[in-house]
Amino acid sequence: MGTYATCRGVRTGATLWRATADGPEHHIVPDGVMDLMWFQGRLVVAGPDTRVYDVQAHTDQVTWGLQLAPGLAYALFGVPADELTDRRVDLSELVTPQSDWGPEGDVAASLERVFLDLWTRAEPDHTSLRMAASLDRAARAGLSVRSTARQHNLSERSLRRLSNRLFGYGPKTLVQIHRFHHALHLARAGAPLGEAAATAGFADQAHFNRETKRLTGTTPTTLL
Known part of the structure; x- marks a missing residue:
């Protein structure tokens, strides 16, 4: 904007x-x-x-x-x-x-x-906020749903319900959005798109392109 x-x-x-x-x-x-x-x-x-x-x-x-x-x-x-x-x-x-x-x-x-x-x-409950922050860190680290649930002593079903309530979507979607922004940040800092994609956790640049198109309707090159 x-x-x-x-x-x-x-x-x-x-x-x-x-x-x-x-x-x-x-x-x-x-x-x-x-x-x-x-x-x-x-x-x-x-x-x-x-x-x-x-x-x-x-x-x-x-x-x-x-x-x-x-x-x-x-x-x-x-x-x-x-x-x-x-x-x-x-x-x-x-x-x-x-x-x-x-x-x-x-x-x-x-x-x-x-x-x-x-x-x-x-008067927000600090325990709940700490849990939300921990789930967000797990998503930024690219942890799988299973690993995140195990780390927080939750079932996968409970994790999805909690994630929807706290973030607006499930843990897998949260990981995808954070991964997209990580790659975009690296690219804006000057990294080649392929390197930015790999560092952020994408399988390859084509994977980054597909996820960017799905989330934004355009390509990484256009966004940059």
Whole structure:
């Protein structure tokens, strides 16, 4: 979505970011996370994506957001992540808004205030958040469903249910999305596509191409 910058962290598990639109149409690719953001004058929850999400915006329009740590969206909103998959939902549809949630002056500070209010209301269980973080690390490491379930003393069926609730999709899909982003990051850093694919865990560059096409509708070369 044009210029994108991570600004600073919020103590309780979110990262503040700002994006500036460089044109009227933008394509947001799946990234395995959920966000709370000020977008076009509204507080919006961006659910987990399984495909490209198209956004209309004015050139130079600024969007502020908080990228939520694994499992935190479920803790704050009380809604399973898979109910928000491939959706953008007004925050007021999920929780009762406070009167002082409007963006006054410093939009970033207002967004953090909303987040901390949600945190205070929800009092998230740290054990559950640690489990979500561990599952996310396992996915980033490319562990199989069986290995991840064994590592966390879960049945594969229980792991899939938990993953759907915390991330919006099963552990296999989460692995695929993280692997795609790892390869894309390496390629953007200058690695040849074949090397980036192999390092990220793809069988070969053709495998990377197929997964990129499935997730984004285009090729790695076009994305780069």
